[in-house]
Amino acid sequence: MELSIHHKISKVVVVFMKYVSLLFAALIAIVPLMVVFLGSFKTKEEFSTTKVLELPHNFLNFDNYIRAFVEGKMLLGFANTLFILFFSILATLLTGTMTAYILSRFDFKLKKLVQAAFLIASLIPSITMQMSTFQIISRLGIFNTRMSTIILFAGTDIISIYIFLQFLNNISRSLDESAIMDGASYLTIFFRILIPLMKPAIVTVLIIKGVNFYNEFYTPFLYMPSTDLAVISTALFKFKGPYGTQWEVICAGVIITIIPTLLIFLLLQKQIYSGLTQGSVKE
Amino acid sequence: MDDVTDSKLTFHEMGKKRFSSRKVQKNVVIILFLFAPLLLLIVFTYMPFTDMVRYSFFKWNGTSKTMKCIGVKNYIEVFTRPEYFGVLKTSLYYLVGSFVQIGLALYFATILNFKVRFSNFFKGAIFFPYLINGVAIGFVFLYFFKSGGTLNSILTAFGVAEEKIPLWLNNRSLINVSLAFVSVWRYMGQNMVMFSGAMASVNSDLYEASELDGANRWQQFRYIILPNIKLVVSLNMILAVKGAISVFEIPYIMTNGGNGSATFVTKTLETAFTMKKVGLASAMGVVLLIFILIITLIQKKFFEGKEA
Secondary structure, eight states: OHHHHHHHHHHHHHHHHHHHHHHHHHHHHHHHHHHHHHHTTOOHHHHHHSOTTSOOSOTTOOHHHHHHHHTTTHHHHHHHHHHHHHHHHHHHHHHHHHHHHHHHHOOOTTHHHHHHHHHHHHHSOGGGGHHHHHHHHHHTTOTTSHHHHHHHHHHTOOHHHHHHHHHHHTSOHHHHHHHHHTTOOHHHIIIIIIHHHTHHHHHHHHHHHHHHHHHOOHHHHHHOOSGGGOOHHHHHHGGGTTTTTOHHHHHHHHHHHHHHHHHHHHHHHHHHHHHHHHHHHTO | OHHHHHHHSOHHHHHHHHHHHHHHHHHHHHHHHHHHHHHHHIIIIIHHHHHHHHHTTEEOOSSSSOOEEOTTHHHHHHHHOHHHHGGGGHHHHHHHHHHHHHHHHHHHHHHHHSOOTTHHHHHHHHHGGGGSOHHHHHHHHHHHHSTTSHHHHHHHHTTOOGGGSOOTTTOTTTHHHHHHHHHHHHHHHHHHHHHHHHHHTSOTHHHHHHHHTTOOHHHHIIIIIHHHHHHHHHHHHHHHHHHHHTOOHHHHHHHTTTTTTOOHHHHHHHHHHTSOOHHHHHHHHHHHHHHHHHHHHHHHHHHTTSOO
């Protein structure tokens, strides 16, 4: 009898510890973001007179947001980000699916070499080669243009090829063969039959690349120094200089940057969990 | 026109012609589809690579027309001058951080693997930092660590005397610990979700059976879960080593590599773009690449024949 009471008590303690540790971890994740959120509604005087953990007087004070958007050029940052995202993801999807289609469906002389070329490239981290990539971008005459970032995003992406390849290898070849019997061309097979079937993989790549490109800092920072070309990351980074002491505006800028990510996460939680883990295993 | 000529051919010849036109079509589609991807691959991965290796034997500022070949002098400099090679020890902080991170991720993934109230909320809250823009994270933690910032306010609220609190980012012996903490904060949830995924593939009958045998949670973890996710865990450990030697974003954004927080990559980029020593920076890039390739080879050896 005593043993079972003991057992019960230890079980309660275990359950209690479980929730305490989870709550603690959730707080550590949320509190640093929460205080920034609170700070973003404070006025300049409030900011210097109140503690960071104190609530702002007025949650409808959007002055800092307006300043971040207008003076911090974050609206322009969003426009540039969207423009670059659209074209680089389009290019990534096209090159990724095309490469995967050829590698999964055809045998040809140099196939082994092409496969090896992509595989070896995936081992080379591009951040280590910026000094020589910079020279190439300059020589191509696309330094300080949106093209530089678009082409670097699309050109150095290998993970998506693997995701598409894996997916295509699971689609039966008999589908292609019967279409060939019906006289369909390879282009028809690719665009009309396989691309629609690859939708789940395309969504995965779309999410992974969307999040990665939105968050990418160094490529736009190095290759597009012009203020007019700033994307969200670099527009926010510029707050470091002139707003160095104006934390309330920086806080608003940070929240503006995070909100789209939070919305996407809340909407696509399941796909993000599976997609991002898929993408990182291949790294 | 084609139909007329075709009708004169025998069935066999017709088949042959169709076959050869298929072959032409096949070659056309291969070239058409691989042209752009291969061009991008060559121009933005292999050319930078060969250029970097070439530059590493030269003294060059990146803009002047003259490049002076100096043999392996850049490499000697990388290995002998402590301000270049020495910064690699910064990576140790991040390495320790990532092992702590893997431990925590295993713990939370295991807890969330069993019945927990609000598990979606907890999982989401712990994972979300991984999705946040690195620059935003940088500011969030500059605010977190500054004097009178988030951390200090929490500590004083718990009764810690203000004068006893150190300067988290201005203290050379603490700065890398603080920055490694940011890295753990950022990536722990991603590890946790990966481990959760691997744990989900464990047959749940095993838990019930072991519970009937009187196994406790630790025993379930040790004998059922761990053997099943060993590969994912080891893969993450290797990725952690790679990540630790190529840490860049957090120290670059938050402290610009100052105050003893420089890492090998921030130093390489500073050498290339601030000090304009492209040759030396290239040698650093080659050295880093060799380290990463060695770790990758170990990884390949380790996982050979295993699934992952």
